[in-house]
Amino acid sequence: MTGPAVDTVEDAAASALAEQPFVELGLKEDEYERIREVLGRRPTQTELAMYSIMWSEHCSYKSSKVHLRQFGAIPKGDRMLVGMGENAGVVDVGEGLAVTFKVESHNHPSYVEPYQGAATGIGGIVRDILTMGARPVLVMDPLRFGDADHPDTARVLPGIVAGIGGYGNCLGLPNIGGEVVFDPSYQGNPLVNALCLGVLNKDRIQLSAARGVGNVVVLLGAKTGRDGIGGVSVLASATFDEGGPAKRPAVQVGDPFTEKLLIESCLEMYDADLIAGIQDLGGAGLTCALTETAAAGRSGMLAHLDRVPLREASMEPHEVLASESQERMLAIVEPRHLEAVLAIARKWGVLATAIGEVVEGDRLTVLWHGETVVDVPPASLADEGPVYDRARARPADLDELRTRQLPAYPDVTADLLLRMVASPNLCSRRWVVEQYDRVVLGDTVLAWPEDAGVVRLSEETGLGVALATDGNGRYTRLDPYAGAQLALAEAYRNVAVTGAIPIAVTNCLNFGSPEDPEVMWQFAEATRGLADACTALGTPVTGGNVSFYNSTAGAPINPTPVVGVLGLFDDVSRRTPMGFQEAGETLLLLGDTRDELGGSEWAWAEHRHLGGTPPQVDLAREKLLGEVLVSGSRDGMLSSAHDLSDGGLAQVLVESGLAKGVGARVVLPAGQTPFVQLFSESAGRALVSVPRSEELRFTEMCGARGLPCTRIGVTDGTSLDIQDVLEIELEQLRAAYEGTLPALFGPLAGGTAAAPAGPALLRPAADLETRQPDLG
Amino acid sequence: MKIGVVTFPGSLDDRDAQRAVRLAGLEAVALWHADPGLHGVDAVVLPGGFSYGDYLRAGAIASVSPVMATIKEQARGGLPVLGICNGFQVLCESHLLPGALTRNQGLRFINRDQRLRIAQKATAWTADLADEVTVPVKNGEGAYVADERTLDELEAQGRVIAYYAGGNPNGSLRGIAGISNAAGNVVGIMPHPEHAVEHLTGPGTDGLAFFTSVASGARV
Numbered sequence: 002m003t004g005p006a007v008d009t010v011e012d013a014a015a016s017a018l019a020e021q022p023f024v025e026l027g028l029k030e031d032e033y034e035r036i037r038e039v040l041g042r043r044p045t046q047t048e049l050a051m052y053s054i055m056w057s058e059h060c061s062y063k064s065s066k067v068h069l070r071q072f073g074a075i076p077k078g079d080r081m082l083v084g085m086g087e088n089a090g091v092v093d094v095g096e097g098l099a100v101t102f103k104v105e106s107h108n109h110p111s112y113v114e115p116y117q118g119a120a121t122g123i124g125g126i127v128r129d130i131l132t133m134g135a136r137p138v139l140v141m142d143p144l145r146f147g148d149a150d151h152p153d154t155a156r157v158l159p160g161i162v163a164g165i166g167g168y169g170n171c172l173g174l175p176n177i178g179g180e181v182v183f184d185p186s187y188q189g190n191p192l193v194n195a196l197c198l199g200v201l202n203k204d205r206i207q208l209s210a211a212r213g214v215g216n217v218v219v220l221l222g223a224k225t226g227r228d229g230i231g232g233v234s235v236l237a238s239a240t241f242d243e244g245g246p247a248k249r250p251a252v253q254v255g256d257p258f259t260e261k262l263l264i265e266s267c268l269e270m271y272d273a274d275l276i277a278g279i280q281d282l283g284g285a286g287l288t289c290a291l292t293e294t295a296a297a298g299r300s301g302m303l304a305h306l307d308r309v310p311l312r313e314a315s316m317e318p319h320e321v322l323a324s325e326s327q328e329r330m331l332a333i334v335e336p337r338h339l340e341a342v343l344a345i346a347r348k349w350g351v352l353a354t355a356i357g358e359v360v361e362g363d364r365l366t367v368l369w370h371g372e373t374v375v376d377v378p379p380a381s382l383a384d385e386g387p388v389y390d391r392a393r394a395r396p397a398d399l400d401e402l403r404t405r406q407l408p409a410y411p412d413v414t415a416d417l418l419l420r421m422v423a424s425p426n427l428c429s430r431r432w433v434v435e436q437y438d439r440v441v442l443g444d445t446v447l448a449w450p451e452d453a454g455v456v457r458l459s460e461e462t463g464l465g466v467a468l469a470t471d472g473n474g475r476y477t478r479l480d481p482y483a484g485a486q487l488a489l490a491e492a493y494r495n496v497a498v499t500g501a502i503p504i505a506v507t508n509c510l511n512f513g514s515p516e517d518p519e520v521m522w523q524f525a526e527a528t529r530g531l532a533d534a535c536t537a538l539g540t541p542v543t544g545g546n547v548s549f550y551n552s553t554a555g556a557p558i559n560p561t562p563v564v565g566v567l568g569l570f571d572d573v574s575r576r577t578p579m580g581f582q583e584a585g586e587t588l589l590l591l592g593d594t595r596d597e598l599g600g601s602e603w604a605w606a607e608h609r610h611l612g613g614t615p616p617q618v619d620l621a622r623e624k625l626l627g628e629v630l631v632s633g634s635r636d637g638m639l640s641s642a643h644d645l646s647d648g649g650l651a652q653v654l655v656e657s658g659l660a661k662g663v664g665a666r667v668v669l670p671a672g673q674t675p676f677v678q679l680f681s682e683s684a685g686r687a688l689v690s691v692p693r694s695e696e697l698r699f700t701e702m703c704g705a706r707g708l709p710c711t712r713i714g715v716t717d718g719t720s721l722d723i724q725d726v727l728e729i730e731l732e733q734l735r736a737a738y739e740g741t742l743p744a745l746f747g748p749l750a751g752g753t754a755a756a757p758a759g760p761a762l763l764r765p766a767a768d769l770e771t772r773q774p775d776l777g
Numbered sequence: 778m779k780i781g782v783v784t785f786p787g788s789l790d791d792r793d794a795q796r797a798v799r800l801a802g803l804e805a806v807a808l809w810h811a812d813p814g815l816h817g818v819d820a821v822v823l824p825g826g827f828s829y830g831d832y833l834r835a836g837a838i839a840s841v842s843p844v845m846a847t848i849k850e851q852a853r854g855g856l857p858v859l860g861i862c863n864g865f866q867v868l869c870e871s872h873l874l875p876g877a878l879t880r881n882q883g884l885r886f887i888n889r890d891q892r893l894r895i896a897q898k899a900t901a902w903t904a905d906l907a908d909e910v911t912v913p914v915k916n917g918e919g920a921y922v923a924d925e926r927t928l929d930e931l932e933a934q935g936r937v938i939a940y941y942a943g944g945n946p947n948g949s950l951r952g953i954a955g956i957s958n959a960a961g962n963v964v965g966i967m968p969h970p971e972h973a974v975e976h977l978t979g980p981g982t983d984g985l986a987f988f989t990s991v992a993s994g995a996r997v
Contacts, residue, residue, distance in 0.1 A: 173789030258830025
């Protein structure tokens with residue numbers, strides 16, 4: 002079957018005035034004029050499709066670029082080997098090793114098709130890391146959903162969790178943490194962010210530049226199909242697709258087994274030093290990979306598009322170029338290494354096809370059965386897209402929100418504490434994380450429910466990393482500048498409580514429409530706040546992702562910058578866990594507690610109240626707290642350490658007690674009311690437990706460094722006993738804490754009760770009822 | 778003593794099994810699915826993962842790979858073989874062990890630290906085990922099923938090597954977590970002993986005993 006005759010460069014030159022559907026493709030009049038100017042003629046249909054994709058917000062960052070430049074101005078320190086602009090930043094961690102890490106969004110696909118959307122989100126970020134030359138070694142996923150009890154959350158959440166598990170588990174990557182947050186602003190627009198970290202020898206970084214005339218362009222991995230042509234959905238319109246098959250789903254379908262083989266084969270090629278340049282195929286597929294590799298190398302490139310292995314023979318050239326079929330990489334290979342590359346691909350059962358070559362000049366030329374359908378300067382697509390400094394306006398309702406009176410503070414009762422720990426945003430995430438393999442690769446030192454995930458990189462020395470992601474949409478709604486800083490501060494603190502030194506940052510900036518001036522103001526404030534805070538904390542931004550257009554029915558999501566902080570361990574065996582270890586440890590509260598409940602979990606969970614101002618930001622204090630926590634870990638003074646954030650001290654006492662079933666007797670200091678002391682969300686705080694033998698040494702260290710340190714009790718018994726306030730058995734707290742998600746989304750596998758296993762209890766699996774995850 | 782660890786396309790816990798072998802004081806030898814040679818190993822571990830993506834049935838395609846042809850033959854002659862998780866599935870698909878592993882009760886993947894009651898220590902892989910051990914379980918298709926007669930036989934002949942304790946994570950019939958062949962040289966277990974070999978990264982070191990057992994057996 003052959004489609005209609007393609008529109009060639011020759012045709013385009015001959016019919017300069019032909020009408021073209023640039024508006025339908027999402028291009029503006031002046032953008033279209035610029036394309037004509039660059040080419041000196043009208044674009045061919047295929048070229049027009051390529052420009053519309055590469056100049057889209059998703060690929061060009063045209064609305065965010067002017068603001069993201071601030072991240073480039075943050076001092077780099079001496080560890081950054083590759084910064085923003087490549088697929089992911091690379092950080093020197095010593096011992097000849099480097100790590101590369103990045104967080105990205107896959108929000109809209111996951112709403113449309115939860116399982117595949119989330120699965121391919123993992124697949125995409127893993128390929129970004131692989132592209133840098135690294136072996137991926139862990140994933141994390143910060144997730145945000147609508148209200149926990151909304152019927153659509155029951156559709157979306159199980160599918161997304163199953164998709165993340167289904168793909169990540171099959172790749173053999175431990176999932177060491179993330180977030181699950183519920184808020185109605187994400188109803189209809191859940192946030193599915195995915196983070197991956199990889200490890201490489203620091204002299205083996207791979208870059209994307211295509212250089213060396215005569216080098217071969219090799220497409221590795223899956224065949225190219227019509228899936229995922231939808232970033233620009235009108236491509237399937239009659240103009241472009243007459244006689245072709247019907248529209249295909251815009252969400253890609255993942256095949257983790259193929260990705261696993263792609264990973265192993267690429268790593269083997271890197272090890273043999275066979276690859277001159279490499280780029281993953283993600284959003285915008287081949288269009289992006291061809292133009293970016295050629296532009297980065299300042300090279301010309303010739304591609305024979307008809308050599309691309311297709312799932313459907315009837316595909317048109319623009320479809321081949323736009324397809325977002327998963328599990329593909331584009332490698333630039335010297336001719337003398339081609340046979341070795343093909344042999345490794347064969348060994349792993351990976352398809353490898355030479356589709357083009359690096360040529361003289363600076364044009365990307367694409368042939369389709371001998372006819373030239375594309376002839377463009379690649380930089381015009383990859384680097385020279387439009388840039389907008391969009392209008393910004395402070396939200397009209399912000400003053401009202403920020404001055405909104407908080408509800409009256411209640412007396413603290415056992416019932417209040419039980420309701421809080423059972424509330425959707427504070428309760429146990431066991432239902433989610435048990436679906437993820439957290440131990441594969443055998444290097445996971447800490448994972449959920451710890452504050453940060455910790456992974457060992459070297460068995461010989463114990464070198465390792467800690468990672469945490471955080472974000473608080475309510476704080477950022479009330480104050481985007483402070484909210485972004487609080488997200489960074491919390492992730493920084495979460496890394497520091499484990500004993501790791503925070504060294505670098507990645508971020509995923511989830512916002513509404515950039516064409517809404519109020520959203521753009523939030524974005525500008527949040528990026529400014531994050532850049533300032535990264536400078537203050539000495540943690541450079543290594544890369545990240547912007548996700549705009551997160552809104553439903555015109556209402557944007559709460560602005561949600563998700564910040565990931567990387568920490569470094571010289572030896573992971575000194576990590577500090579978050580749970581109380583045994584009776585008799587002294588409890589010390591580090592930092593200052595103020596009356597700060599604006600935007601708090603208490604106000605939201607108990608009153609659906611969002612108003613006031615978020616907690617004060619004190620980055621110097623965060624840094625000092627981090628230093629003390631790292632010193633305490635180094636000198637072996639700490640039995641446990643837990644960051645204070647959502648839900649305040651009360652939440653931390655419960656979580657640290659439940660970890661190993663060790664209770665606590667607490668005497669709240671004079672000053673603030675018990676309610677404020679237990680539920681305030683003041684930043685810059687942590688609760689540590691220290692053996693009695695270390696108490697004096699630790700408190701003297703805090704005193705000498707000027708960090709407030711208050712003795713608030715001792716670990717003991719099997720209950721949480723807060724003198725003159727309440728006493729609750731840990732098991733009662735555990736039931737409340739563990740019960741919420743299973744009640745909403747179905748029982749935990751096998752239950753948690755210690756019921757004896759026996760034939761009477763069991764039926765063949767096939768008969769069992771169940772909540773089939775949304776497999777699409 | 779040399780222990781071979783097979784890598785199939787899609788094996789995931791192969792390097793972890795090699796580490797466990799080393800920590801047990803033995804030498805780990807990487808074996809490749811397409812190579813029928815066993816390279817002089819004294820025992821074989823089939824590791825966890827998703828061999829060939831588990832796209833047909835878990836373990837089905839691996840069971841007909843070149844290396845498995847050799848392993849099947851030598852296992853019948855007494856070669857100690859331990860199949861963990863996907864490896865257990867491969868052993869069942871290879872008919873070295875009876876029964877099958879099916880989708881978990883509840884249909885969700887499950888990863889947690891799991892207590893096991895050890896029921897049989899007279900096998901090549903279980904001699905050094907304590908009466909109760911804790912090792913991680915992590916599987917999507919870990920529900921052990923067989924017909925009633927086979928289950929009765931396995932229990933009567935002492936071929937159930939481990940039962941789940943403190944809750945059955947996947948709906949395995951009679952709470953069976955692992956079984957052996959009649960000779961006791963071939964053992965399949967759904968939970969992952971290779972992930973309980975270091976205090977730093979596991980719930981403890983209970984899993985090491987699986988690997989030390991095979992060494993003590995060889996010395997007898």
